[in-house]
Amino acid sequence: MRWLSSSWRACGSSMVVVSFAACMGQTGGSAPATTTMASSQGQTEQVLRGRAIVVSNACGDCHGQGGNPAGPGWLAGWKSPQQDFPIGPFMTRPRNLTPDSATGITRYSDRQIFNALRFGLRPSATPDVEITSSVPGQGNHPAKPNYLAPTMPWVAWRHMSDADLRAIIAYLRHGLKPVSNKVEDSQAPPDFWASENTAEKIGPYPVAPHPTANEVAGQGDQAKVLRGRALVITKDCAGCHGGGPNPLAKGYLAGMTDSTGEFKIGPFKTRPRNLTPDNTTGIGRFSERQIFNALRFGLRPGETPDVEITSTTPGQGNFPAVPKYMAVPMPWPTWRHMPDEELWAIAAYLKNGVKPVSNKVADSEGPPDFWASEYTVAKIGTHPPAPFPTTNERAR
Amino acid sequence: MTPSATLLTVLALLGSPAMLAAPDARELPEGPSRPDSDILLSPPSLANISRVPRTVEVKLTAAETKLSILPGKISDVFAYNGKLPGPTLEVREGDRVIVHFTNDLPVETTVHWHGMHLPYESDGSPFHPIPPGGKRVYTFTLRPGSAGTYWYHPHPDHKTGYQIAKGLYGAIIVRAPDDPLPATLTEKLLILSDNRFQPDGALDFPDPHSSEGLTDRENGRECAVILVNGRVMPTIDIRPGEVQRWRVINASAARIFRLAIPGQTFVQVGTDGGLFEKPVEMNEILISNSERVELLVRGSGKPGETTVLQTLPYDRYVPQTRPVDWNKPRDVLKLRYTTQPPAPPVVIPAMLRSIPAIDTTKATVRRNITLSAGLINGKTMDMSRVDVTAKLGATEIWEVENIVGMDHPFHLHGFQFQLLDRNGVPEKDRRWKDSINVPKHETARFVVRFDNHPGLWMLHCHILDHEDHGMMAILEVK
Known part of the structure; x- marks a missing residue:
C-alpha cells in the first residue's frame, strides 16, 4: 500500500519502529491443528486456514496488496523504491513470498520459513535445523543470528501457535501461484539487527502469563478475554499502540507517548491512540460494539453511533453517510477479515483485561474526507475477500 | 482576561476620575443624523397590540x-x-x-x-x-x-x-425595573452571523455531497461574509469617552466569534441569562453559537479616528477540515469616534446584582453527557426516544464532556443553569447560562434545577449543521 511506505519513511530515524501495519495474528485456535499433510483434504483445510491468517494479518500490507488476494502482485514483494522501508540508514525491502523457485520462497524449506516466523531468522542465512532455544548461542539458535529486518513483525508472529505458522507456510507454498519478482536484498547493520532483538527489547518467549502489571484478571468472560489477549499480541496492536507484543512492557497499549510514535502520512501526522480502558483518555467510554465497528468497518468509535452496522456502503443501512474512518495506517482493512468472534474477543480484552492508563494522545490529522478515498473497494478489496482461488492463487 | 471586579478598576478602565455620574448625561445621539447606509441600525421593535397592563x-x-x-x-x-x-x-x-x-x-x-x-x-x-x-x-x-x-x-x-x-x-x-447600569448609556444590539452568497446575491447552499457540503457538515456552515444585524461591516459611531452598552448575540450557524478591539479592553457585564454579579474586564470575548454577551465599550480613541471590532482566530476545528484561512483575524464592524466633545464620565457599579446559587447539596442526580462527532451519548436524535428523564423539581449536576477534537457549543432548552467548573477548575463567578461552549476534549459541569414546566426539552449542539444531523437529545421533565 502506498501509505505504508510513506509512513515508514517518516519513521526511518527511529530504529525500533516495530510494526504498524504489522501483520499477523492467529486466526482461530479452533481450526484443526494439522501438522502433517496426510490427506489432500487436510492440506486444503490447512491452506485455507493459512490464507485466512495471511489475509487478516496484513502480510500483504508490506508484501503486496494488503488484505486483498485478488489484487495484482498479491504477496509478490517489493516492486519499486517506493516500497523501500528505510530504517535509519538502511533500506529494507519486503520479499517475494510466492513459491517462485528463483525469486520467491521455493528455495527454503518449511522449517526455514517456520524459523523465520518463530525466531526471526533469515531463511537464506540460517541452517535448516530445528531451533531448540530462543536464546542466541543456546541449543541450535545461531550464536550470531542473522535477523529479518525490524519492519517484519516476527516478534509478534512468533507468539502464534505452531499450527498457525505451519498453515501460513502451507498457504504460501501450495496456495499461491509463483510470481517471478526479484527483490533486492535488504540492508542491515553489521549485527544483522541483533541489538534490536534483545530479550529486553522484544520481551520473553513465550509471552508472560495473564495478568501482568499492565493487565487485570477476573473481569468479564475470562476465556474470551484470554483469546482477545492472544490476538492483540499476535496482531501486534501494541507495536504501534505502545509496548510491542509484550504485555510486560512499559506503556503497553497506552498509546503514543512522544513524537517518535507519530506517523507522517503525506502532509498529515497521525497518532496511535490509547487503547487502555481509561474513561477520559482511552477507550473506557466506548462500548465493545463500537470497538467491533472500528475493527470491522474502520469507523472511529467516538464518532460513530453505538449501533450494529448493517452495511458496508456509506449511507446504506446503519453505515454512516459520512463515515469517520480511523487514520492511516491503522490496518483495519485487514483486521476486518477476522471472524466476528475474534473481533469481539479483542474488544472484550481491551475493555476488561487491561488496566486503564491515563495518557492523552493528540488527535490525528487527516484529509477532509477522513480517509474515505483511501478505503475504496479498489484500494482495499472486498469484504469478505474474494473466494479462493483468485487468479493469484491455485488450488490443488 | 483579567477579572476586574472592583469599582475602582472599572472606573480606571473607563478613565473617569469622578465618583459621580454627570447629572447632565443624557442619551447620546446615535452618530450623525444623516441617512448613512453603513451605520449600524438596530432592528425595529415588535409593536405591542395589547392594552392590558404588563x-x-x-x-x-x-x-x-x-x-x-x-x-x-x-x-x-x-x-x-x-x-x-x-x-x-x-x-x-x-x-x-x-x-x-x-x-x-x-x-x-x-x-x-x-x-x-x-x-x-x-x-x-x-x-x-x-x-x-x-x-x-x-x-x-x-x-x-x-x-x-x-x-x-x-x-x-x-x-x-x-x-x-x-x-x-x-x-x-x-x-428589569431595577437595571443597575446607568440608563444614560447608549445601547446597541449586535446580532452577529455570517452567510455565503452566489455572485448574483443568492444565498449559497452547496450540494451536501460536494466537498464544500461535506466540510459544512463537519465544521458547520461557516461562511466568509460576516454580518452584523444583517449588514456587512457596518459602522458604530461613538463619542470619545462615551461608554456604550452592547448586547451581542451569536446567531451564526457555526462561527465562534472571539471579539476584540485592538488596543482596548471590554467590560463584560452579562451573558445568556442576564447581568453578572460583578463586571469583568476582558481583553477579548469568546461567543460561541447562540451565546449572548453584554459589554461596555468605551470610546477611547481620538475624535475622527476609526478602529475595528475584530474576531480573532479561534481553532475550534478538527485538523481534517480546518479552513486554510482560519488563523487570520476578521473585521466585524467599524468603530468611528465622533468629533463631539468628550463625554462626561460614567460610574459603573461594582456590584450589578445578586444571583442566588442553585444549591448543589440538593442535587439528587449526576449525569454524564458525552459529546462526540454528531452524537450525544453515542446516539443521534430520535424524536420517539427520551434520552434523559428528570424529576420535576429536582436539582441535577450535569457533566458535559466533549470527547472529540472539535468544539461543540452545548444548549439546553427551557432551563438556565449555573456553570460549576471546567476541567475541574471552579468557575470564579456565578452566571445564568443556557448555552456554553465545550471546547475539544474538555469537560464542563453545571447545576440545573428543573423547577417547573414538565415536558420534553431538547439538549443539543448549537452548530446548526450538527444539530440538524442529529446531534441532539431529548430530556423529559416529569
Whole structure:
C-alpha cells in the first residue's frame, strides 16, 4: 500500500519502529491443528486456514496488496523504491513470498520459513535445523543470528501457535501461484539487527502469563478475554499502540507517548491512540460494539453511533453517510477479515483485561474526507475477500 | 482576561476620575443624523397590540421575501415581518407575552424562544411544527430576575440551519425595573452571523455531497461574509469617552466569534441569562453559537479616528477540515469616534446584582453527557426516544464532556443553569447560562434545577449543521 511506505519513511530515524501495519495474528485456535499433510483434504483445510491468517494479518500490507488476494502482485514483494522501508540508514525491502523457485520462497524449506516466523531468522542465512532455544548461542539458535529486518513483525508472529505458522507456510507454498519478482536484498547493520532483538527489547518467549502489571484478571468472560489477549499480541496492536507484543512492557497499549510514535502520512501526522480502558483518555467510554465497528468497518468509535452496522456502503443501512474512518495506517482493512468472534474477543480484552492508563494522545490529522478515498473497494478489496482461488492463487 | 471586579478598576478602565455620574448625561445621539447606509441600525421593535397592563402581545409572520444584504444585490430570503434580522421583542420582567405567529413560508417551521424559561408547548421545539399556512400562539411570562438578551429562531427537525441561514432570527430584550447600569448609556444590539452568497446575491447552499457540503457538515456552515444585524461591516459611531452598552448575540450557524478591539479592553457585564454579579474586564470575548454577551465599550480613541471590532482566530476545528484561512483575524464592524466633545464620565457599579446559587447539596442526580462527532451519548436524535428523564423539581449536576477534537457549543432548552467548573477548575463567578461552549476534549459541569414546566426539552449542539444531523437529545421533565 502506498501509505505504508510513506509512513515508514517518516519513521526511518527511529530504529525500533516495530510494526504498524504489522501483520499477523492467529486466526482461530479452533481450526484443526494439522501438522502433517496426510490427506489432500487436510492440506486444503490447512491452506485455507493459512490464507485466512495471511489475509487478516496484513502480510500483504508490506508484501503486496494488503488484505486483498485478488489484487495484482498479491504477496509478490517489493516492486519499486517506493516500497523501500528505510530504517535509519538502511533500506529494507519486503520479499517475494510466492513459491517462485528463483525469486520467491521455493528455495527454503518449511522449517526455514517456520524459523523465520518463530525466531526471526533469515531463511537464506540460517541452517535448516530445528531451533531448540530462543536464546542466541543456546541449543541450535545461531550464536550470531542473522535477523529479518525490524519492519517484519516476527516478534509478534512468533507468539502464534505452531499450527498457525505451519498453515501460513502451507498457504504460501501450495496456495499461491509463483510470481517471478526479484527483490533486492535488504540492508542491515553489521549485527544483522541483533541489538534490536534483545530479550529486553522484544520481551520473553513465550509471552508472560495473564495478568501482568499492565493487565487485570477476573473481569468479564475470562476465556474470551484470554483469546482477545492472544490476538492483540499476535496482531501486534501494541507495536504501534505502545509496548510491542509484550504485555510486560512499559506503556503497553497506552498509546503514543512522544513524537517518535507519530506517523507522517503525506502532509498529515497521525497518532496511535490509547487503547487502555481509561474513561477520559482511552477507550473506557466506548462500548465493545463500537470497538467491533472500528475493527470491522474502520469507523472511529467516538464518532460513530453505538449501533450494529448493517452495511458496508456509506449511507446504506446503519453505515454512516459520512463515515469517520480511523487514520492511516491503522490496518483495519485487514483486521476486518477476522471472524466476528475474534473481533469481539479483542474488544472484550481491551475493555476488561487491561488496566486503564491515563495518557492523552493528540488527535490525528487527516484529509477532509477522513480517509474515505483511501478505503475504496479498489484500494482495499472486498469484504469478505474474494473466494479462493483468485487468479493469484491455485488450488490443488 | 483579567477579572476586574472592583469599582475602582472599572472606573480606571473607563478613565473617569469622578465618583459621580454627570447629572447632565443624557442619551447620546446615535452618530450623525444623516441617512448613512453603513451605520449600524438596530432592528425595529415588535409593536405591542395589547392594552392590558404588563402584557405584550405581538404579531409575527415568517414569509419568503427579497431583501438586499450585499450592497447592490438582492437575495431571496425568509424573514420575520419582512425584516432581516427579525424585529426585536422588547419586554419587561413580569410581562405576559403573547405571540401570534403565522407561517407564510412554503415549509414547516417553529419559533424557538432561545434561553427563555417557558411552558413546553411554547418552546417552539421540533415537537410542535407549524405547517405552511399554519398559525400558533406562543405564550409565556417573564420571571423576575430574567432580564437579559435572548433570541428567537426556527427549530424544525433537520431544517434549523437552513431556515436561520435564510434569514429567520431576531432578538429578545428583557428589561428589569431595577437595571443597575446607568440608563444614560447608549445601547446597541449586535446580532452577529455570517452567510455565503452566489455572485448574483443568492444565498449559497452547496450540494451536501460536494466537498464544500461535506466540510459544512463537519465544521458547520461557516461562511466568509460576516454580518452584523444583517449588514456587512457596518459602522458604530461613538463619542470619545462615551461608554456604550452592547448586547451581542451569536446567531451564526457555526462561527465562534472571539471579539476584540485592538488596543482596548471590554467590560463584560452579562451573558445568556442576564447581568453578572460583578463586571469583568476582558481583553477579548469568546461567543460561541447562540451565546449572548453584554459589554461596555468605551470610546477611547481620538475624535475622527476609526478602529475595528475584530474576531480573532479561534481553532475550534478538527485538523481534517480546518479552513486554510482560519488563523487570520476578521473585521466585524467599524468603530468611528465622533468629533463631539468628550463625554462626561460614567460610574459603573461594582456590584450589578445578586444571583442566588442553585444549591448543589440538593442535587439528587449526576449525569454524564458525552459529546462526540454528531452524537450525544453515542446516539443521534430520535424524536420517539427520551434520552434523559428528570424529576420535576429536582436539582441535577450535569457533566458535559466533549470527547472529540472539535468544539461543540452545548444548549439546553427551557432551563438556565449555573456553570460549576471546567476541567475541574471552579468557575470564579456565578452566571445564568443556557448555552456554553465545550471546547475539544474538555469537560464542563453545571447545576440545573428543573423547577417547573414538565415536558420534553431538547439538549443539543448549537452548530446548526450538527444539530440538524442529529446531534441532539431529548430530556423529559416529569
